[in-house]
Amino acid sequence: DLARLTEELRRMEGASYGRYKSLAGDWDFGHFVLTVERVQSDPFAPPSRIAVRIPGPVAGLPVHALHPAVRRRATADHLVRLAHRSLKGARLRIDSGGQEVIERSAGRIDDSGAMVLRLGIELPGRGRRIDARTAERELCDRLPAMVEAVRWSELDPGTATAFADTVEDTVALRDRLAGLGLVAFVADGAVLPRRSGVSDLPMDGAAVAFRAPDSLRVAVDLPHAGRVTGLGVPEGITLIVGGGFHGKSTLLHALERGVYDHIPGDGRELVATRPDAVKIRAEEGRRVERTDVSAFVRNLPTGADTTDFSTENASGSTSQAANIAEAFEAGARTLLVDEDTTATNLMIRDSRMQALVHGDREPLTPFIDLVRPLHRDHGVSTVLVMGGSGDYFDVADHVVMLDGYRPYDVTDRARELAAERRDAAFAPPAQRIVDPASVDPTARGRARLKRRDMDVLTFGETDIDVRALSQLVDPGQIIGVGLAMRLLAEDGLLDDRPLSEALDLLDRRLADGGAAALGRGYAGDYALPRRHEVAAALNRLRTLRVLG
Template sequence: MKNKMELYETLNRINNKGYKAYKDIEGVYDFGQFTLFIDHVQSDPFAPPSRVRVRVSMKESGFEGKLFSTKERKIAFEDYISRKIYGEILKLPKLKGTGNSGVIFIDCGGQEILERTSVKIDNDFVEARISIGLPAFGRKINSKSAERIFFEFLPILVKRALTYENYDKKEAEKWVKLYEDQEYIRKILLDIGLIAFIKDGSILPRESGISDKPLKKGKVIPFISPESLRVEIELPNNGKITGMGIKKGVTLIVGGGYHGKTTLLKALERGVYNHIPGDGREFVITVKDAVKIRAEDGRRVEKVDISPFIANLPDGQDTKRFSTENASGSTSQAANIMEAVEIGTSLLLLDEDTCATNFMIRDARMQKLVAKEKEPITPFIDRVRQIYEEMGISTILVMGGSGDYFDVADCVIKMQDYRPYDVTEEARKIAFQLKTDRRVERAEGPITVTPRVIMKEGLELRGKEKIKSRDVDTLQYGGEFIELDYVEQLVDRSQTSAVGEIIRYAVKKYVDGKRTLKEIVEMVFEDIEKYGLDIISPFYGKHPGN
């Protein structure tokens, strides 16, 4: 380990030299109160910023062990520290220069609390993984500004954000305890017969279509459960809460347009994640493996068995090993469902607005006009109960246009003026009184899932070795771009980065032409559980900060 003055001397020596001379500062430096790791120096001012770690001993930081004593608390507290550092970075003076000069960044979250690699804490130390744009004018090193970053800004960040005496201790403890309570509910949901829970008083609507923050202006109506669906849960930290419990089975969300159906479903989609205090959806909790299903015209499908929904295609096209470069609405939705079933979901979430109509329903009149033997699609209405009764997979479905689904629903929730009402009995009476003469069209026999074996050559990087998220919805994988616009439960660009790194890690370690997709995914997640999220990163042991 080098002394911090060696860094100072090196910076002075390379001042005004070509940018590549910054490589000379890579290494580990003792700053007394903290240790500085300069793991990777960028190649030029416009390249992705340099990767730096700041490590503070637990004796220096003073953080209380109870804040990270369990995995759940550790995830929450690391998230809290990341946000604290980010907030302090925003207060620092801005340095001028070329490209990314003077940029200081740490990966931190939005409304969700996610397991991250930006901060690591254990009984020995706390470590922040930070990105720094090393300053330059043109392609020449600006050492004076770099000195300010290392010798002025980083000590400020350590004092303000990595030293517990400068924390709001009640807020930090509240953050950790809230996350712990959220995880507690998610773990017990299935045991108490539920697939989702929405606390009374939750604020579901968002600020706008491009903002995930809670709506605060105008008429904000808190969520209140119908009495018939209200359940009570005793939390480890925050005592008893009440709210609407959605039971296992088939649940319809109905109601007029703009009355809150989709808002409720979107809250349930994001309920697979825990949310920060003040989000409004802190206690909107969904089983962790819930999957949002939609039609995805144009997606690629690779050897998926969609025969439970689509069979007897013209020209004898195989639907037991269905592949296409350009799926239709119905075939893509069938593939999305069967992929979710293959990987082991316990809950499907659907909104009629983003589903293929011909996949969801064929009414009695259409059945008479187009004979079943001429229609390859078995509509979802004729499989949804079978999926639950034989496979234990529940469904929550927003449906405002077809009352035929009353026949297959266990529970019907009507959203009216943004409030939920239990109209299950009323829907059953209507279904009994108004017969549709619609015939069930599914074939006899169980739904079979054909596990797929991953071939290594199909996932090898071609051309560029780069794996990078371009945004939440685009992943560069080598020379190809994977579009994830319709994977609607992705919420963070760093998640997309993790998807890419999981593929790379899986190909290197587990893809052998024999193991199935599900087996490989489970093995990767066992490694993450055992070694931490860092394990999937090519910067493992150094700076996997995003």
């Protein structure tokens, strides 16, 4: 079919752009099959979509690249990155992700060891005429060259094996955390700071490598790296203190990302956080739909019932209260909190303020009064960055001080400074049932999912602001979230059951089918999201209705 495709393209030279449509379908190149899935109607439309299927014997992947499943996922990711590299300067595009290894639609290896790569291509035109010569170069030269680049016999097996080893180690490390009573682990030698606020690449040269304080150092045996040591962040309440610019937020950001696996050389390969960890922040202006925030908020001046709280425009403190309640509802059992992005009045209230504003005039129960009951009664751990107030000394199980990017265990010293404190009680927020009809992905008769940068998910006719979801790390995940919301609604997962159970069902689908379970004929690129971000996006959907 290579000859047939070449011939077909040559006949199209100079024809009107619409003739490209005739390329749709399968083209058997012998050692792989090209499927033209969707053809753009004009040169300015979103890129056309193609898939390449490389049979197992051609891909030539050895057993250790395919088993166990985590290695297969890692190998697929690595091959997508190799494909991306081989396409430098081409019009063919493959979504190869960033520093995290996240299952994505761009590359999948099936049980037989066959590899499917999905790409976009801007079919070339001169005005509205077909530029067939360029198209021929892309599809008949660059594409086969890309296929060559991902065959095991052609790639560097050492690098590919190390990639899978790295991911397998991270996953093993994360799996060990619960058994060790830890919520996170940061290996000695890890490089946490990034190159800049807009680059996720590791800081070079100047970075101070991580080194755990002796008293909190834990050793873990991993399948490939062997025995590694590092900071074990215990369950309970861990406070991170230190002067401004000493690396507190950088450490917390690394923990946020530790729910994902990282590529070799990232510096965070051996930073792992429990999968149920969710970053909590204030988010002024967000919508809230019937969330029970009564643990944190009571007796609002409006007289609103805070067990069933709705607003189109939350304040800093009520938004943060809703974020905590909803994260709990979605199954978060590790909270990551940074003073830089919290509402102070929801975090602390000192004695002078209590003396001045007391009783019913203060509707807020600060987090500090709930953080211990959250752990004691509900198994929710908290890692909190707080450099501006010592109040949390009273409730912290461990206090880690960062000094010149080095962590020190200052728990004993902080305890000497601590005072007695009476806790409030944390009642789990009431479970909510979502009206599936309010989660509608259609616009003008058909499903519409789009994203704008890392900021907005367009779901049907509604825009969802996802900027506050810092654990949404990959553009593809934003589409993945939209696809998951669609699945929840269309497959009846939301019907007659609490949202938390619907998310359990979603998790099961994703565990069985992986990213492919989300596809639903979506033509573009997407990556696998976590249940927590799916729930968070759902909660920010302005059309969401809760039943009951």
